[in-house]
Amino acid sequence: MLRNKAFVKIFSSGLQALAVQVLGSVFFYLISVYLSKDSFGAISWMNALSIFITTILGFGLEQVVVRRIAASGRSDWAAAAFLFHSVTAFFTALLVLLLLSTWGNDSVYKILPWFFVAQGLLFIGIPLKQYLNAKEKFTPYGIIAIITNSARIAAAVWLMKTNRLEVNTIVTVMICTAVAELLALLIYIISKTQFSFKVRFQAYKKLLKEASAQYISVIFDMSLSRMDWLLLGFMASKAVLADYSFAYRAYELSRLPMLIIAPVILPRLARFMAGKMNAEFEERVNSFNRVELFLAMLITLILNILWTPLVGLITGGKYGATNATEFLILSACIPLQFFINLLWSVSFGAKKYKTVSTITVSCAIANIALNLVAIPLLGGVGSALAFLATNLLQAILYYRLVNKRVMAIGLSSFAFFMLTALAAWFVTGLLNIHFMLRLLLAIAFYIVVALLSKQINKKHIEHSKQFLAR
Known part of the structure; x- marks a missing residue:
């Protein structure tokens, strides 16, 4: 059921x-x-x-x-x-x-x-x-x-x-x-x-008042995902923006599982946090976080092995090798985005509007500043590096907020899956084989290590299902 x-x-x-x-x-x-x-x-x-x-x-x-x-x-x-x-x-x-x-x-x-x-x-x-x-x-x-x-x-x-x-x-x-x-x-x-x-205009005014507490946050949150495009349009050529925006759209597409889950978990967290927290719910949230991160690291590993040969093939060489570095850096943000989305949903469900706004504004300002420095020096690669640094900062700040003021979220699984994915990438990269065979070996290596280490198991999956179904 x-x-x-x-x-x-x-x-x-x-x-x-x-x-x-x-x-x-x-x-x-x-x-x-x-x-x-x-x-x-x-x-x-x-x-x-x-x-x-x-x-x-x-x-x-x-x-x-x-x-x-x-x-x-x-x-x-x-x-x-x-x-x-x-x-x-x-x-x-x-x-x-x-x-x-x-x-x-x-x-x-x-x-x-x-x-x-x-x-x-x-x-x-x-x-x-x-x-x-x-x-x-x-x-x-x-x-x-x-x-x-x-x-x-x-x-x-x-x-x-x-x-x-x-x-x-x-x-x-x-x-x-x-x-x-x-x-x-x-x-x-x-x-x-x-x-x-x-x-109801009186109610509408109250709604605006409630939203105003995080209005600046929403604007700056948007700037995290599009300000790099806007600044590249002003500070670099349209061709540089084309390479970057192509890689960025691929990065956005890679977050598809997160975008599917996000509308499901936010109403559920909002309803639950209107009541009283308990240890069972925290365990389910942590299991869900672990399963999400396992998948996010796997997606990042797969896409980076496929990017240059596959994208070059389907675009006739127009993209792929030309923006491989941009995509490599942006794809490192995939697991961070999964992690941030869960932390943000927990924070928002707990009505931590003011702190959420502060984090978002701080990160967006940092992102703009980093882009202004990095774009003239490195173009699209600089913009990608600025985006990665901003995502890392955002993840750290949200993690502190949730662990101090809402619930305990484990961090060890993030480090383990990241190191396992990197090991799979480097080990298979040493082999002189077709990229599809390399992909299969890398996936097998990653999954086997995760299962043998018991970083992911049936219990985590069942708890995740219970969290989503409630």
């Missing part, structure tokens, strides 16, 4: 991650191979800036709304308030961008408002999506997003075959699919749920 519950939640959450991350990455892979590096770099920059703007507009409401609705059945009004906020903010920002685009002659800034429209329409749909996520109804949006993202890929393929794939047609496709996604989500919400669009 526990196994079935856990599987259903993970599978339904996985539909969303599949649509957004996997299909989204396929779309950008197609345009990266077809377009020049300069054009792809420009698209990556405008898309990153548009996402950054919508994050600013969100005012930190996204996580607060999920926590409120998940923790109490009487807080559904929060989603309606967030929807009102999103619509108002979108049209205000669009008007400003359109006015600004008339002042300059740079074609990038003239197209920027339309990239913002594509991201802004998705931003409007976030309150509806989060309403469903808080109710642990992941499947509806997952199906909608799979259909619209598949349509986006189909449109890109058709444009490639007809030699019409360019920046203008790409943004047109993005806008059309965003409109379709928003309309489908609205239709489902209206016809299948008890969602009320009535906005």
Whole structure:
């Protein structure tokens, strides 16, 4: 029974991650191979800036709304308030961008408002999506997003075959699919749920007040994942940004298991931490952390063995060897991101908003400072090193917060799995064999060592299932 519950939640959450991350990455892979590096770099920059703007507009409401609705059945009004906020903010920002685009002659800034429209329409749909996520109804949006993202890929393929794939047609496709996604989500919400669009303005003010405590945190958290793109766009060539953004999208895709799990564990932690902690729950959280880290290190090992030969093959040599160093450094952040996500979820569920905000702001400022120093010296490699250093700092600070003020989280498994993965990488790298055979040997070495040392066992897996199923 526990196994079935856990599987259903993970599978339904996985539909969303599949649509957004996997299909989204396929779309950008197609345009990266077809377009020049300069054009792809420009698209990556405008898309990153548009996402950054919508994050600013969100005012930190996204996580607060999920926590409120998940923790109490009487807080559904929060989603309606967030929807009102999103619509108002979108049209205000669009008007400003359109006015600004008339002042300059740079074609990038003239197209920027339309990239913002594509991201802004998705931003409007976030309150509806989060309403469903808080109710642990992941499947509806997952199906909608799979259909619209598949349509986006189909449109890109058709444009490639007809030699019409360019920046203008790409943004047109993005806008059309965003409109379709928003309309489908609205239709489902209206016809299948008890969602009320009535906005209680006094309650909305209280929601803004609650979110304001972590608003700066949300902005700076976003800067951790996109500020490097923005700074590279200003301080380096579009070709350098293209190499870096390609490697970064692959890194983002590698976090797919974490993105599947994250919407499942946050509502569960929010509900449990509204009550009283106990030793049994802590044991389950620690087992879940151990299993996650085992998988995260394995993913990092696999991707680094495959990167240069496989990516070079599927991109015709355009990417792969050219950005292998960037990817190697970024991929080292994969286990850190799994670890940070769990620690952040525990901290957020325990309402440690102020400390979470302090950590996020401190790390984001450090990231910006490191990028400003490293990009002129090392370009994309410097940006990747800055990102790795920032992730390490963030993991240390969250670990201190959780262990001192919430619960004890073990750290020994992180060190063990990291050293085992490094040993598998170096030992198999000494062999002069085909990369696929090296991959199989490395996986076998890593798993056998983990099992023989009992760092991962059946008990850990069962406790993880119990944590996810409750």
